[in-house]
Amino acid sequence: MNEPILAIRGLTKQFGEIRALDDLDLDLRAGEVFGLLGPNGAGKTTLISILSGTVRDFGGSVRFQGKDLFRDRELRAEMGIVPQDMAFFEELGARENLYFWGGLYKLSGQELRRRTDYLLETVELNDRAKEPVKNFSGGMKRRLNLAIGLIHQPRLLLLDEPTVGIDVQAKVKILDIIRRAAADHTAVVFTTHQLAEVESLCDRVAIMDKGRILAQGTLDELTRIVGEREIIRISGEFSAFEISQVLGNLPASDLFAIEDHNLTLALDSTAQIPGILETLFQGNVAVSDLKIQSPNLETVFLKLTGRSLRD
Ligand SMILES: Nc1ncnc2c1ncn2[C@@H]1O[C@H](COP(=O)(O)OP(=O)(O)OP(=O)(O)O)[C@@H](O)[C@H]1O
Ligand SMILES: [Mg+2]
Structure with missing residues (x-):
């Protein structure tokens, strides 16, 4: 080289x-x-x-x-x-x-x-x-x-x-x-x-x-650091604390990053989404948006730092 x-x-x-x-x-x-x-x-x-x-x-x-x-x-x-x-x-x-x-x-x-x-x-x-x-x-x-x-x-x-x-x-x-x-x-x-x-x-x-x-x-x-999992981004008027209370029993490997107003999940399958949404609704978490993302630099950054990059 x-x-x-x-x-x-x-x-x-x-x-x-x-x-x-x-x-x-x-x-x-x-x-x-x-x-x-x-x-x-x-x-x-x-x-x-x-x-x-x-x-x-x-x-x-x-x-x-x-x-x-x-x-x-x-x-x-x-x-x-x-x-x-x-x-x-x-x-x-x-x-x-x-x-x-x-x-x-x-x-x-x-x-x-x-x-x-x-x-x-x-x-x-x-x-x-x-x-x-x-x-x-x-x-x-x-x-x-x-x-x-x-x-x-x-x-x-x-x-x-x-x-x-x-x-x-x-x-x-x-x-x-x-x-x-x-x-x-x-x-x-x-x-x-x-x-x-x-x-x-x-x-x-x-x-x-x-x-x-x-x-x-x-x-x-x-x-490749993010791997092959499905990356799901859920946003809304919630705090990181609130969401971690509600999703407390989800496996840690599914929880990609938790921030105020943004929850990112890394799931084996999108089939898990309805169950998770149900849990959020039961917990009175106000969800306004859900996106399925393909792994990119943004998700790598989030995975490594635990934070989104501001513009
Ligand atoms: N001259 C200085 N005196 C004291 N602290 C400093 C000085 N320059 C940088 N720092 C500190 O060093 C750290 C790194 O700062 P730096 O400016 O290199 O960050 P950056 O990655 O360029 O950030 P930004 O994206 O905001 O430009 C910060 O905590 C900053 O406060
Ligand atoms: Mg700088």
């Missing part, structure tokens, strides 16, 4: 009492799109910040292209970072911004112009390239941010929630740009709360919670 482009071992980060990363291992291969999926506070941004050098004082090691990332400063030049907050000059145009950031990576002349042209075209900002960036919409700013992260053709691109707060069309464009970067042999790590993005984009995924990776693999590999 190919040597991983990024090899993270035992990464641990403590903020006072909080263990933001807890002995985390992760391997990334060249040209791979890797999704980091996790609820608020899982440690996703902390991981990206350590890799990009903005958070220090941690334990563990990171090797990038076979070398120690924190020893070899030149390795940073092979990395592109797209932070969640915008990083560009509002008064300058898109083209000038790309020239500036490209210059920081020691690009110049023909090469810088060629790369800038290519990226303005890719992120579809060609016709607005001269206007001050402050006039841009949120989606346009995100696209520029992404172009800046790619200006020096990094081998690894780190993206922290690149599609937060933008409309569906802009999202589709951004995912497309990430796909093109991967096709140009850039490995991508991106964090998200959005299962659909992961399903449409990622070669592999890690599910993170409380500073740990609970599982990682391809979508198929992860989906």
Whole structure:
């Protein structure tokens, strides 16, 4: 198997009492799109910040292209970072911004112009390239941010929630740009709360919670964690406590996850549903909806964390 482009071992980060990363291992291969999926506070941004050098004082090691990332400063030049907050000059145009950031990576002349042209075209900002960036919409700013992260053709691109707060069309464009970067042999790590993005984009995924990776693999590999059972989702105006009282004598293996307003069951057969509904009605539990789901990333996440992922 190919040597991983990024090899993270035992990464641990403590903020006072909080263990933001807890002995985390992760391997990334060249040209791979890797999704980091996790609820608020899982440690996703902390991981990206350590890799990009903005958070220090941690334990563990990171090797990038076979070398120690924190020893070899030149390795940073092979990395592109797209932070969640915008990083560009509002008064300058898109083209000038790309020239500036490209210059920081020691690009110049023909090469810088060629790369800038290519990226303005890719992120579809060609016709607005001269206007001050402050006039841009949120989606346009995100696209520029992404172009800046790619200006020096990094081998690894780190993206922290690149599609937060933008409309569906802009999202589709951004995912497309990430796909093109991967096709140009850039490995991508991106964090998200959005299962659909992961399903449409990622070669592999890690599910993170409380500073740990609970599982990682391809979508198929992860989906197998849920197994062959029928996943039933029942929602309504009930609390987790109420439902656990009423369903107390159901085998634990049938109870997949119990949350306020949501009960998820993993059953051998849908034939068990009427009996369970009867029990709920007898117990005065207000059910408003019932869905039969095929196992997907959402059910894997629920199984591993005991919680649904918020959008
Ligand atoms: N600078 C800091 N000082 C203190 N605690 C911090 C700091 N940065 C992060 N933390 C804590 O570390 C934990 C992980 O935070 P992190 O921002 O990495 O989570 P996240 O997975 O990115 O969450 P979100 O989905 O909300 O962006 C949280 O409990 C957070 O409060
Ligand atoms: Mg974050």
